[in-house]
Ligand code: HT7
């Protein structure tokens with residue numbers, strides 16, 4: 001398991017101009033014939049051998065320019081095929097055999113139930129045929145798929161269908177041609193008994209594109225939302241980025257067994273069924289929104305990723321960071337923008353900050369990796385998106401668009417680097433982005449210590465900002481970053497944003513100041529009244545910002561800040577301060593006392609008239625246990641759980657009537673629609689119900705039961721059932737749970753929800769339930785969605801039970817990881833994450849967690865797990 005370094009990048013010795021593939025499908029003996037039209041790279045040595053990647057392939061035949069090769073003319077190892085002497089330009093034919101039915105890793109060609117499908121990113125194509133499996137080799141493809149006419153009536157691949165026909169022995173074939181040169185990671189094949197829904201889109205230049213979503217027959221009624229999302233995304237990319245679709249056909253296929261959310265294969269996107277199928281009775285509002293975002297994300301890749309791709313996998317964030325930024329902008333526009341930003345940031349600050357502070361911390365562009373599959377991370381995706389967002393804010397929307405246009409025009413059809421992207425942005429703006437580039441090379445979350453001082457006599461406000469980035473593995477010393485800090489000064493008398501004058505320049509009431517040095521001072525003049533600073537508005541940079549706000553100041557910002565995001569953040573900070581006291585009280589065995597300022601602030605929120613229920617719902621939500629833990633040096637899971645429960649129950653007792661009114665006023669009425677207005681009402685109503693259920697208010701229990709029985713939509717049903725199952729009212733919860741499980745036994749995506757809501761219950765029997773449910777007929781370790789729903793949810797969301805002091809939670813996860821190491825290394829390396837964060841816990845838990853990591857280390861590890869385990873124990 002050797003690391004690969006960015007600094008070792010060399011262009012490929014041979015390029016593939018055109019690739020012809022023929023698949024003769026069979027579960028245990030699929031034959032793959034490949035004809036590669038190869039050409040030596042102009043910079044390569046004339047004597048350079050041809051080295052192709054290949055794993056788990058049985059070579060059956062090999063010929064060059066029509067001539068079979070002798071055994072001494074080539075060599076095959078575990079990972080490569082080498083042909084020793086080749087001319088400058090030639091055709092190589094190979095034939096290999098593979099076994100899709102044994103492919104539980106779900107990389108390459110595999111079977112999901114009765115269908116065949118592929119997953120080639122990042123390095124799955126080398127499990128299909130011998131090939132230069134790297135993104136800087138781009139070829140046109142012609143693919144023929146041969147399958148059984150009965151069990152695989154549908155045969156799909158990238159591009160346009162050009163021919164199909166019958167063959168002897170009940171077989172048939174289809175041939176597809178993709179005219180756009182693409183790297184092997186974008187290759188796809190699907191075959192099975194699938195049904196389609198079809199629609200059309202007229203592009204901005206007036207071309208008709210056929211849109212198809214292919215699913216198993218029973219899911220035909222769950223495609224409407226994805227299709228509508230696809231059409232919205234296509235229009236949006238034309239309007240926002242000038243990007244038009246470039247084939248006559250765009251297909252999406254839903255598969256049940258999939259390692260990630262979806263894959264942007266050219267013209268043939270393959271989706272985890274959980275990321276595409278929706279129906280009001282089976283999917284929650286969150287799923288509807290997630291599907292919309294993922295459909296958009298994969299579609300947007302057609303330009304940011306496919307037409308312009310990555311030179312090497314170190315540049316992964318070039319396509320992922322940019323595409324996440326694009327899908328976030330799309331979702332913000334078609335939904336409630338402030339809520340989207342709050343959701344994004346609260347997820348980011350919980351999960352990405354933790355990753356950045358953990359043993360696998362890496363820069364947005366890593367310097368080295370052992371297994372690239374381990375680098376599809378929150379840092380590459382989400383922090384990468386934050387970096388692009390900063391660029392967009394630095395340049396302004398119009399100039400950023402010019403930079404994007406230049407990037408797509410200059411590099412269309414090429415495999416490029418992050419520098420190429422940033423250079424376009426620098427060229428169109430005239431900005432010097434050399435310091436900014438450090439965002440790509442330095443790992444860790446930068447911290448800003450801010451202080452402010454108001455001088456009454458001179459009417460000035462002096463703001464001091466100090467930045468530091470903590471050491472991360474392999475990077476002990478960090479340089480100062482260019483950090484854009486959006487801010488305002490809110491007058492304590494007027495409650496309004498004050499005018500900002502800096503160095504004699506009038507900057508209006510909201511501006512961006514640029515922190516470039518380790519320490520910088522900003523002196524605002526003509527500040528008419530004492531202000532409270534509102535800093536890092538909209539989360540203008542992915543940093544931790546510390547300012548010594550008093551609780552009164554936070555309550556003031558919560559009530560008065562003109563920036564909705566910072567208003568919400570002030571509320572979160574206020575609650576966090578109260579939680580700090582309560583956590584300390586719990587640890588010291590002292591009686592807990594609720595901070596009345598929090599109660600007052602929430603009462604004020606509840607008494608205001610709002611026209612944005614979704615924002616109010618966010619304001620009323622307490623920080624998650626995971627986010628609270630993120631604030632603690634030493635995480636005390638039990639104290640955090642107890643303190644958070646105490647805050648929730650205190651607020652519920654104090655504001656019972658207000659919550660009840662809120663619940664009653666926002667009842668679901670009429671037909672379900674995933675509109676921002678309806679979603680906001682449901683969110684608000686359900687937050688109110690959560691508070692009331694935390695004190696098991698009799699009216700709330702009745703309401704939850706009624707909401708479950710009403711069976712209006714999955715958002716309400718699942719929320720009510722979760723609250724009941726997480727309560728002490730087993731007499732009501734158990735029959736409801738049973739009825740739900742029976743009703744939905746046929747639907748794997750609903751059963752995933754049924755598993756999750758049980759194993760996240762805080763009661764002490766949760767771990768036993770996990771073990772029990774692992775034996776349930778609907779559970780399978782081979783299905784990643786099931787693993788995430790049961791094991792992932794337990795280890796990631798049920799903190800008190802996962803971190804049990806008897807170590808049973810850790811043992812359970814390690815047992816699963818050991819099994820998955822054999823079955824599906826990519827999933828094993830992801831699901832293990834909570835165990836790798838042992839440094840943050842007390843000594844007893846640290847020892848238990850490390851012991852489990854050591855136990856896993858004794859196994860014959862896949863490169864995926866090896867890399868994670870070694871970094872975690874380093
Ligand atoms: N670009 C896709 C990445 C992906 C993937 C990576 C590793 C293993 C399996 C995978 N499935 C999909 C998804 C995306 O970012 O759009």
Ligand code: ZN
Nearest residue numbers: 297301320323
């Ligand atoms: Zn992506």
